[in-house]
Each structure stands twice: as C-alpha cells, then as structure tokens.
Amino acid sequence: MIYRSHILVCAGTGCTSSNSLQIIDNFNNLLAEKGYEKEVQVIRTGCFGLCAAGPIVVVYPEGVYYSRVTPEDVEEIVNEHIIKGRPVERLIYKEHDADGTSTTLNDSSFYKKQHRIALRNCGRIDPENIDEYIAFDGYKALGKCLTELSRDDIVDILLASGLRGRGGGGFPTGLKWKFAKAPESDVKYVCCNADEGDPGAFMDRSVLEGDPHSVLEAMAIAGYCIGAQQGYIYVRAEYPIAVKRLRIAIDQAREYGLLGDNIMGTGFKFDIDLRLGSGAFVCGEETALLASIEGQRGEPRTRPPFPAVKGLWGKPTLLNNVETYANICQIILNGADWFASMGTEKSKGTKVFALGGKINNTGLVEVPMGTTLREVIYDIGGGIPNGKKFKAAQTGGPSGGCIPAEHLDIPIDYDNLNSIGSMMGSGGMIVMDEDNCMVNIAKFFLEFTVDESCGKCPPCRIGTRRMLEMLTRITEGKGQPGDIEKLEELAKNIKASALCGLGQTAPNPVLSTIRYFRDEYEAHIYEKRCPAGECKALLNFVIDPEKCKGCSLCAKKCPVGAISGEIKSPFTIDTSKCVKCGLCMESCKFKAIEKK
Amino acid sequence: MKTLQELEAIRQKKINELNLRESTEGNIRVVVGLATCGIAAGARPVMTAFVEEVSKRQLNNVTVSQTGCIGMCRLEPIVEVLEPGKEKVTYCKVKPEQVSRIVAEHIVNGNPVVEYTIGSYE
Ligand SMILES: Cc1cc2nc3c(=O)[nH]c(=O)nc-3n(C[C@H](O)[C@H](O)[C@H](O)COP(=O)(O)O)c2cc1C
Numbered sequence: 001m002i003y004r005s006h007i008l009v010c011a012g013t014g015c016t017s018s019n020s021l022q023i024i025d026n027f028n029n030l031l032a033e034k035g036y037e038k039e040v041q042v043i044r045t046g047c048f049g050l051c052a053a054g055p056i057v058v059v060y061p062e063g064v065y066y067s068r069v070t071p072e073d074v075e076e077i078v079n080e081h082i083i084k085g086r087p088v089e090r091l092i093y094k095e096h097d098a099d100g101t102s103t104t105l106n107d108s109s110f111y112k113k114q115h116r117i118a119l120r121n122c123g124r125i126d127p128e129n130i131d132e133y134i135a136f137d138g139y140k141a142l143g144k145c146l147t148e149l150s151r152d153d154i155v156d157i158l159l160a161s162g163l164r165g166r167g168g169g170g171f172p173t174g175l176k177w178k179f180a181k182a183p184e185s186d187v188k189y190v191c192c193n194a195d196e197g198d199p200g201a202f203m204d205r206s207v208l209e210g211d212p213h214s215v216l217e218a219m220a221i222a223g224y225c226i227g228a229q230q231g232y233i234y235v236r237a238e239y240p241i242a243v244k245r246l247r248i249a250i251d252q253a254r255e256y257g258l259l260g261d262n263i264m265g266t267g268f269k270f271d272i273d274l275r276l277g278s279g280a281f282v283c284g285e286e287t288a289l290l291a292s293i294e295g296q297r298g299e300p301r302t303r304p305p306f307p308a309v310k311g312l313w314g315k316p317t318l319l320n321n322v323e324t325y326a327n328i329c330q331i332i333l334n335g336a337d338w339f340a341s342m343g344t345e346k347s348k349g350t351k352v353f354a355l356g357g358k359i360n361n362t363g364l365v366e367v368p369m370g371t372t373l374r375e376v377i378y379d380i381g382g383g384i385p386n387g388k389k390f391k392a393a394q395t396g397g398p399s400g401g402c403i404p405a406e407h408l409d410i411p412i413d414y415d416n417l418n419s420i421g422s423m424m425g426s427g428g429m430i431v432m433d434e435d436n437c438m439v440n441i442a443k444f445f446l447e448f449t450v451d452e453s454c455g456k457c458p459p460c461r462i463g464t465r466r467m468l469e470m471l472t473r474i475t476e477g478k479g480q481p482g483d484i485e486k487l488e489e490l491a492k493n494i495k496a497s498a499l500c501g502l503g504q505t506a507p508n509p510v511l512s513t514i515r516y517f518r519d520e521y522e523a524h525i526y527e528k529r530c531p532a533g534e535c536k537a538l539l540n541f542v543i544d545p546e547k548c549k550g551c552s553l554c555a556k557k558c559p560v561g562a563i564s565g566e567i568k569s570p571f572t573i574d575t576s577k578c579v580k581c582g583l584c585m586e587s588c589k590f591k592a593i594e595k596k
Numbered sequence: 597m598k599t600l601q602e603l604e605a606i607r608q609k610k611i612n613e614l615n616l617r618e619s620t621e622g623n624i625r626v627v628v629g630l631a632t633c634g635i636a637a638g639a640r641p642v643m644t645a646f647v648e649e650v651s652k653r654q655l656n657n658v659t660v661s662q663t664g665c666i667g668m669c670r671l672e673p674i675v676e677v678l679e680p681g682k683e684k685v686t687y688c689k690v691k692p693e694q695v696s697r698i699v700a701e702h703i704v705n706g707n708p709v710v711e712y713t714i715g716s717y718e
Pocket residue numbers: 164165166167168169170171173176193194195196197198281282283284285286287319320321322324325426500501502
C-alpha cells in the first residue's frame with residue numbers, strides 16, 4: 001500500500017495525556033468518511049521530545065510541524081491541508097524567540113543543536129511496526145554480529161567506543177560486557193534496567209515507547225556476546241504504553257525469528273521476557289532489581305560479588321540501562337571510531353536529558369557530550385519563562401546536585417559534573433529560577449529519598465530522616481545556629497556508611513545546595529527570612545501605606561478576614577490571622593502589597 | 597524465520613515507502629491539483645497513479661504532493677512538474693493512463709510530453 005501523505009501523530013506519554021489518541025481516532029474517522037483512507041496514512045509515533053508543545057502532529061511529505069493540536073483541529077487540518085494542500089498556519093509550531101515561523105521541524109533551534117543516536121527513530125517510525133524499524137537498518141547490527149564478528153570483537157568495539165553506562169554510574173559498558181563474558185557458566189542472563197525512578201526523568205520511557213526494537217536487538221547482541229540465552233526487561237508497571245509496545249515488539253521479533261531458537265539460521269538462541277516493577281525507586285539499584293526479578297523483596301545487598309559474577313539466581317548477569325542499549329546497534333554498524341569522535345575525552349557519544357521545571361521547552365533532548373549547560377537551557381530549552389532569572393539546574397535527581405549560574409558554561413560530561421558536586425545521573429534536568437528556594441529544593445529531594453529508602457540499613461533509614469527533620473525546621477523558621485554544620489557532618493557519615501547507592505547519594509542535594517547557596521541557609525536560620533519568598537512560614541505580607549489607595553478590594557478578597565482599614569486610607573494586614581495565601585497581592589491594582 | 601537476505605528485502609521495500617514520506621526537498625516535485633474542481637474531474641486516480649509509478653520505479657528524488665485550486669478549473673485535472681532550475685511544466689486534463697508516459701519521458705528522461713501540456717489545450 002502506498003500513500004501520498006502521512007500524518008504522524010505523537011503517541012508518547014506526554015501527548016497521549018493531552019488527548020493525542022483521540023486525535024488519531026478523529027483523523028482515521030474523518031479520512032474514512034471523506035474517502036481518503038487509501039491515500040493518507042495515519043501513523044502513531046514515539047515522543048518527538050517537544051512535549052511542552054504537544055500534542056504534536058507532523059504531515060509528510062511537506063514535513064509541516066503542528067503543535068498543541070486538539071481533537072477539534074483535526075477537521076481543519078484534513079479540510080485545508082490534506083484536501084486543499086494549504087497548511088493550517090495557526091497551528092504551525094512557532095518558536096518562543098523568533099517570530100518567523102518554521103514549518104519544517106528540523107530547522108527549529110530545538111532540534112538544530114541536537115544529535116540523535118538513542119532517539120534516532122523516536123518520532124520517525126511507527127514503533128508497532130517491525131518493518132519500519134528494519135527499514136532504518138534494524139536488526140542489521142545483530143546480523144553483523146552473528147555472521148561477521150566474534151564475541152571478543154564486540155567487546156573490543158565497545159571498549160574502543162568509550163560508551164559508558166547511561167543509568168547513572170557511568171561505568172564503561174565494554175568493561176562490563178567483558179566481565180560478564182569471562183565466567184564459564186552454562187546459564188547466564190542479560191537484563192535491562194527500565195525502572196527509571198528518578199523524579200522528572202522520562203528518557204527511557206520515550207525510547208521504549210518510540211523505538212522498542214532497538215533495545216531488543218541490543219539485548220540479543222549482548223546475549224550472543226556474553227553467552228546468554230535469556231533476557232529480562234525490568235520495566236515499571238506505571239509505564240503502560242511502554243509495556244504494551246514492548247510486548248508487541250517482542251511478539252513481532254519472535255514471529256520474524258529474530259528472537260527465539262536458531263536466530264537468522266545461525267543456531268544462536270535468545271529470548272526476552274518482561275518483568276513489571278511496581279515503582280520503588282530502590283528497585284532501580286542493580287542488586288535490588290535482580291532480587292525483585294527473582295520474586296524476592298526489592299532490597300539491595302552488598303557488593304561484591306557483582307552481578308557479572310553472581311547475579312540473577314546466582315548466575316553471571318549483565319545489566320544495562322535502556323539508553324545504554326539504545327546506543328549499541330549504532331556503534332556496531334557505524335564503528336567505534338564514529339562514536340568516539342563525539343563527546344569529550346572521557347565521555348563519548350551523546351546523552352539524553354529530560355528537561356523540566358522552569359523552562360520553556362519542557363521535553364526530551366539528546367546532545368553530544370560536552371555541550372554546555374547554557375546551550376541546553378537557552379538554545380534548545382528556549383530559556384526561562386516570564387523573563388525570570390536562572391538560578392540553578394538539578395541533574396542526577398535525588399542522587400545528584402545543583403549547578404548554579406556560575407557553572408553554566410561548563411561542558412557537560414560525567415567527570416565535569418562530578419567535579420562541581422553534581423552528577424550525570426540518568427538524565428533528569430530540572431531548571432530552577434529566582435523564585436525557587438534552594439533549602440526547599442533540598443528538602444523536596446530528601447523527602448523523596450526518605451520515602452523510598454528500603455529500610456535495610458540504619459544510616460539511610462534513620463540518618464536521612466534526621467536530616468529531613470532539620471531541613472523542615474529550617475524552612476519553618478525554627479533553624480538553630482550550628483544546623484548547617486550538623487547537616488554536613490551527618491551527610492558525610494551517611495555517604496560513607498549506607499549500604500547501597502540510594503543512601504550513599506541521598507545527602508548530595510543537601511551538600512550541593514549548601515555549597516553554592518549557603519547564604520540562603522543562613523538567611524533562613526539567622527534572619528528567619530526566605531530570600532526566594534517560597535517558604536511560607538517565613539513570609540509576611542505587608543501593605544505599603546504610600547501606595548495603598550484604600551480601595552478595600554484586598555479586604556474583600558481575604559478569605560480569613562485578616563485585612564482591615566477605613567476606605568480611602570491605607571489598610572493593614574493582621575499577621576496573626578494571615579494564612580499567606582497571596583490572594584490580596586494578586587488582587588491589588590496598585591501593587592501596594594509585598595511579600596517580605 | 598527470516599534470513600539476512602529476507603531482512604534485506606524487507607528493508608529495501610520499506611525504505612522506499614518511508615523515503616517517500618520524508619523527502620521534504622525532493623529534487624523533482626509532482627503537484628496534483630486536488631481541490632474540489634480537480635477531484636470532481638478525476639484527479640484522485642491520477643494522484644494515485646503518480647504515487648504508484650514513482651515508487652515502482654524507486655524514484656527517491658521525486659515527491660508527489662497535492663495542492664489546491666490553481667484557477668483553471670476547466671482544464672482539471674492539472675498536474676505540475678517542478679524541477680529545480682527549470683521552467684515548471686503544467687499538464688492539463690490528465691488521465692491515469694497518461695501517467696506512466698509522463699513519468700517515463702519527462703521525469704526519468706527529461707523530455708516533457710508536449711502534447712499533454714497546457715499549450716495544446718489553450
Ligand atoms: C537508588 C538507585 C536507583 C537507580 N535507578 C536506576 C534506574 O531507574 N534506571 C537505571 O538504568 N539505573 C538505575 N540505577 C543504576 C543501576 O544500579 C545500574 O548501575 C545501571 O542500571 C547499570 O546500567 P548502565 O551501566 O547501563 O548504566 C540506580 C541506582 C541506584 C543506587
């Protein structure tokens with residue numbers, strides 16, 4: 001079947017939640033009604049990365065890029081664009097900075113600085129159609145490995161490529177494969193970590209939703225390399241679309257004989273099954289993850305022995321992250337030198353980041369290692385909304401730290417981020433502006449780790465809770481001199497003594513905010529003041545008598561009757577009654593009310 | 597079970613379809629008038645015939661797309677062939693049977709089929 005036009009509709013989670021499935025239905029119904037279903041094909045794709053502007057619809061062959069499409073817009077697109085050939089101007093994606101419209105998405109600055117390897121097929125192919133994956137060289141890398149490369153060749157290629165694990169640790173992937181290949185064992189396993197527990201991160205989800213076969217193919221290559229016949233993908237049950245697409249992909253691959261016995265007639269045997277996790281952050285830690293696959297409690301254990309020696313059911317096991325796998329086939333096809341030509345000295349290739357927080361283009365970006373934070377936030381991310389000032393970006397989620405404005409020009413790679421007290425992590429990047437209180441941010445992340453601590457080791461179970469109590473006190477204006485030092489000491493001890501990565505890294509957000517924003521901590525403790533104006537307990541709303549015209553509007557709006565005064569003379573706020581809701585400030589026409 | 601050769605065959609077949617979808621700047625553009633007037637005069641089968649002919653011959657540098665009313669409704673179906681650096685050629689009252697000749701003589705070999713062009717009708 002050949003079509004003259006293709007309508008690609010994003011069915012990533014972001015766009016699905018803003019109704020893109022309804023859009024797909026509407027397109028199909030309307031095209032059928034008008035008799036165009038044989039000429040125009042509607043295709044669901046994975047995430048385009050520009051979720052902030054979703055739902056995204058792209059019409060080929062023109063490559064016209066529509067954003068914020070609603071189900072009601074479908075009729076106009078069909079009538080105008082599909083039938084009459086006139087793109088619907090009002091829906092075409094416009095960038096924040098320029099007023100010139102770009103109709104083809106590759107010209108927009110959001111995509112220009114990106115380099116897509118792991119995400120190469122997302123938004124381009126139909127993830128539920130194995131033929132489309134095959135068309136873009138899918139399963140060619142597996143074929144090459146099985147027929148041309150020895151198991152040692154594959155390890156050598158990965159070592160030379162410089163690929164490092166994208167799950168957070170940044171361990172060299174080639175080395176990991178070498179360790180997993182070394183032990184003699186008739187049974188070994190290949191596992192994929194698709195747990196993605198880092199709040200705000202959705203890189204792995206997008207790869208699974210947009211290009212599931214790339215992970216399956218890489219796992220089969222890993223199976224051939226280390227000598228395993230069974231693979232498991234540990235994916236969280238909260239990712240229903242990813243789970244569904246993975247199931248479809250596995251079925252299709254089995255049907256084509258790309259999984260199962262005697263793959264491509266070479267005698268190699270490999271199969272993959274899914275294991276659903278129920279969303280505990282600690283189950284992303286490798287030993288806890290393997291325990292969970294075995295049906296045990298998701299609790300970590302001490303290492304060594306490392307999984308490469310003693311993993312799933314005591315057998316040698318290779319565990320990699322989704323994005324790590326998504327790079328493998330491209331490295332096999334294009335060579336180690338190609339991959340190593342991108343990035344910095346010790347961090348090669350690209351990294352996917354999930355941009356979130358106070359940023360215009362919330363979404364997914366893939367940039368070469370060594371791109372600066374400034375380029376990611378301002379050129380690709382479109383800067384901070386409402387003309388606010390950048391304060392810091394948190395990378396590495398609850399295990400990472402914040403990067404303040406003074407380090408905006410540092411090239412992003414594993415080692416640089418470590419040296420400034422943050423880390424690469426799995427790729428979450430949360431942007432904060434001048435209205436964010438850094439003590440509160442640290443408290444937010446610590447609340448997360450306290451909730452998610454599995455409770456097996458005391459430093460993490462009790463230590464992080466004590467730290468959280470101290471932070472809560474500080475944000476409530478009850479901080480005492482010496483609190484900062486106590487936090488630092490406790491942090492040092494927890495880092496040194498916790499059992500697994502969760503506890504060992506939990507204090508990082510606190511330490512890095514103290515490092516760069518100690519003055520904010522001090523203002524909270526010594527002056528009982530929150531400079532960003534976020535900590536409610538430390539705020540007072542006051543009316544400036546010079547500006548107040550005595551209109552009484554604020555007094556009428558106040559839900560607790562805390563404002564009083566005579567008409568035409570300045571009003572006052574009774575701070576003992578005030579609940580700090582901010583309604584008065586919003587309602588005042590003379591900007592006479594301030595937060596102090 | 598698929599062998600490497602069979603995979604390659606799927607790849608070849610599918611990539612043509614996908615290239616057709618993605619080529620935003622194909623060297624040659626075939627534009628079919630698909631407004632109400634064109635459709636009423638039978639432009640749809642013409643469009644389909646072009647798409648099929650182009651993909652059968654694997655002409656990856658050719659895109660077939662649609663456009664609105666050009667204003668000469670009496671001469672529909674109208675098809676325009678645009679090549680970079682050349683005057684555009686406008687065919688009128690195109691019938692599906694004529695498509696393979698236009699593709700073979702004009703698009704592949706560069707000689708417009710004069711007898712089908714607008715000059716012969718005016
Ligand atoms: C608390 C904790 C949570 C983790 N969560 C994830 C996760 O969600 N996804 C992931 O790929 N790795 C996660 N990791 C890292 C894994 O333990 C492991 O290092 C990684 O999956 C290895 O794959 P890679 O070498 O390809 O990065 C987590 C580690 C810790 C300590």
